């Protein structure tokens with residue numbers, strides 16, 4: 001089956017488990033689609049690596065998913081999207097859906113005219129993020145904060161640790177002091193932290209991410225290309241290059257046909 005068949009899977013990749021937050025949104029919207037998810041946890045965090053390294057990881061991940069016959073690839077990582085999607089779109093024929101911090105809706109709806117963005121260093125320093133931010137935020141103060149250290153803690157199973165709570169407090173309290181009323185979570189690992197972030201930021205601060213928008217865009221592109229499938233029993237294949245348990249902890253194994261494999265890639 002070539003990548004043109006509508007029965008082929010949708011591919012996803014991330015530097016680790018974060019992209020599963022996006023995968024869940026897509027699977028909820030498109031429950032008939034088979035999926036293949038590649039978690040490159042061995043190389044996390046991408047957000048603290050050079051652009052050249054990030055592009056190299058993205059090429060490796062894309063080729064892996066293309067060998068598996070993916071008909072569309074969701075780059076389920078803001079850092080990978082903002083640093084490498086232009087390159088990927090130029091060199092590969094398969095359609096790519098990327099994810100970027102949801103700065104546009106935040107800028108549109110803020111009343112205090114102050115918006116906080118928590119994202120990786122790699123995303124915040126990228127040309128794509130800065131262009132988007134410039135385009136939509138005239139008259140609005142954007143308080144950017146890199147999340148150094150957060151992804152490492154999530155990847156090592158320390159979501160509920162004091163260490164992570166303290167780090168989030170350190171990053172978020174200055175934003176609150178600036179009177180933000182929107183907090184944009186610009187990294188796919190961060191939606192898993194919303195219950196903790198909620199304990200730190202006041203109730204008037206709206207927290208947003210881009211998961212739903214990515215799912216809608218994936219549906220739209222597949223529909224336009226005539227590649228939505230009617231498969232009834234979908235299968236979901238996950239590949240990770242670290243201990244499988246790290247990924248398994250984030251997956252709804254009781255609900256869906258999920259297969260997790262360790263592989264060195």
Ligand code: DGL
Nearest residue numbers: 015045046047078079188
């Ligand atoms: N989950 C990723 C993102 O959305 C990457 C985090 C990282 O590896 O630094 O940016």
